Amino acid sequence: MSDLSPAAPPRRNWLEQLEIDLRLLGMIGAFALVCLCFWIVTDGRFLSARNIFNLTIQTVSVAIMATGMVFVIVCRHIDLSVGAILALASAMMGMMQARWLADVLGLGNPLIAPLTMVTGLAVGTAIGALNGWLVGYQRIPAFIVTLGGLLIWRYVGWYLTAGQTIAPLDQTFLLFGGAEGxxxxxxxxxxxxxxxxxxxxxxxxxxxxxxxxxxxxxxxxxxxxxxxxxxxxxxxxxxxxxxxxxxxxxxxxxxxxxxxxxxxxxxxxxxxPISVLILIMVAVAMTVIASRTRFGRYIFATGGNPDAAELSGINTRLLTVKIFALMGFLCGLSAIIAQARLQSHPNDIGTLDELRVIAAAVIGGTALSGGIGTIYGAILGALIMQSLQSGMAMVGADAPLQNIVVGVVLVFAVWIDIQYRRRLGMR
Incomplete structure (x- = not known):
């Protein structure tokens, strides 16, 4: 007579019992290795309280946009215009503070900061929604739409400011930038x-x-x-x-x-810093959206199989508009933090941020094929990139070498991710 009793569950080692994501563990290990190497070559200055403080506030603006880029890439799109949207939102906010509202309300008026921030968020959201409408309803590839945006929006901001650096900024507004707040x-x-x-x-x-x-x-x-x-x-x-x-x-x-x-x-x-507190709140909100809401489930379902998602009743066109509008809103929020940290609107604000944001999401485990990505991974990816740039700056490496290293790390991270997914039998 055969034994029909259920088989005993296989014994799990201590790491499996902790249920820790091995890919996340690997990223944390890589981050720790980067910190250890720079700690050694900088005689401990890299892990000083001062540098950690500066590192966190420098990471915030890219990390906030990276959380939105996760949703964009999960849905099999891309957004190359985030740096340009940030630049235009920053230009609008700079003019609002130093020119338009200052002339109407007077310098130091308590309404200047909130009105300025609402303007920046509205500009970012509107441009993001326009991108989403062109991609979702007009069926123009996201690469083309946002590549056009990369070339358009930054120079709209340039004409708006006549190519000038805009300062001074409202003192309340500066509280959102880092050391001042x-x-x-x-x-x-x-x-x-x-x-x-x-x-x-x-x-x-x-x-x-x-x-x-x-x-x-x-x-x-x-x-x-x-x-x-x-x-x-x-x-x-x-x-x-x-x-x-x-x-x-x-x-x-x-x-x-x-x-x-x-x-x-x-x-x-x-x-x-207030800016880091904002990043934490954004991370929590985006994680809740991704894991606890119908909107988040639709995003991952669409990224996993767009045709099946549409046949199941998901309005993928409207979903695309919402995703890009959310990305634009986060660009406006990042513009507030980046401008406040710099205490002015320089014309090169946000330059190459689109590449840093995409790299942060991909290094953090977001699959370019769609359907897979995490918010905490994108933030950790942004922190790893900023740590590399900060550490190399501290040892005297010039900007071209910093970009070379970040590019190598990006390609290597994608290669590691591909090998990891192959071992797990994932696409």
């Missing part, structure tokens, strides 16, 4: 604690959902290890940013502006 030490600890609690809640609620539907879950020790690692990363990041102290000369100017004398021995840390 941070939460401070106490508020940063509070945000870090709330973020840790939110991360723990997400992990535990995901475990409960799996148990409710009868899916296997991690062992208790593995769940605890993942939670401890996540909390350690969040609070460690906050601790590093808090340890970067505001220069004494700047503190003295702040106290003098208040009409006060700075206490002897007074120090203050920068803490979490």
């Amino acid at each position: 941070t939460l401070g030490v106490t508020a940063s600890w509070i945000v870090g604690g709330l973020a840790s609690l939110a991360a723990l809640w997400v992990i535990l609620s995901g475990r409960r959902r799996k148990q409710a539907h009868g899916f296997p879950v991690r062992p208790i020790w593995a769940e605890g290890a993942v939670m401890a690692l996540v909390v350690a990363l969040i609070m460690g990041f906050v601790a590093i940013l808090n340890s970067y102290e505001v220069p004494q000369a700047k503190l003295k100017r702040i106290f003098e502006a208040r009409g006060e004398a700075m206490p002897e021995g007074f120090t203050a840390g920068y803490g979490l």
Whole structure:
């Protein structure tokens, strides 16, 4: 009589029990290796609190656009116009602050910053929607539409500003750029604690959902290890940013502006930049859209098989408009952060950002064939690229060499991704 009892499940090693994405683990390992190499050749300066602070604020604008590029590429499109859209949105916002609104409302008016930001977001969204309409309803290939946009929008901005650098900017607006706008030490600890609690809640609620539907879950020790690692990363990041102290000369100017004398021995840390907080909120929102909404499911279904998605009732044309409009909105948001960080509108703002954004998404695991991509991967890809550029700048490498290295890394990352998918039997 044959034994009909179910076979025992295969034993899993500790790495499988942790259920960690091996590709993500490889990216983290590559990032750690890059940091270690530059830490050695720069005598520890690369991993100083100051450089980590600067690295994070330099990564934000490209990382925000990379989250939108994930959706574009997942749907088997491409957007080469993101840098030009950023430049035009920046030109509009520069003129709003330094010319138009300043003449009407007066310098320093509290309405200038919000009206300027709404204008930048509206310009980006409108251009993105136009791109999506041309691609989705007029059936013009996205490569051609956005290549035309790359050539058009930056020079529309150039004519708008008459080729001039636009400054000064509104002081409230500058808070969104980095060092001028941070939460401070106490508020940063509070945000870090709330973020840790939110991360723990997400992990535990995901475990409960799996148990409710009868899916296997991690062992208790593995769940605890993942939670401890996540909390350690969040609070460690906050601790590093808090340890970067505001220069004494700047503190003295702040106290003098208040009409006060700075206490002897007074120090203050920068803490979490507002721009980084915006990136975190964008990452959370885009992850929720990708994994928890009908819009996100339609995006991945369309990218996996466009014909089947259309036959199943998905309005792929309207979906294309929405995706490109979202990409344009994120370009406008990145324009706010990039312009505030530079404290002016230079005519070369956003130059080559389209290549950096696409590279960040692809290095982060977004498949150019469509259907596959993650938000956290794109952000990590942007951080790896910025780390390479920052590290090479610190050791004295010139700009051409930096671009050569980034290009090599991009091709190598795609090759690694192809080999990885082949081993897993994926297309």
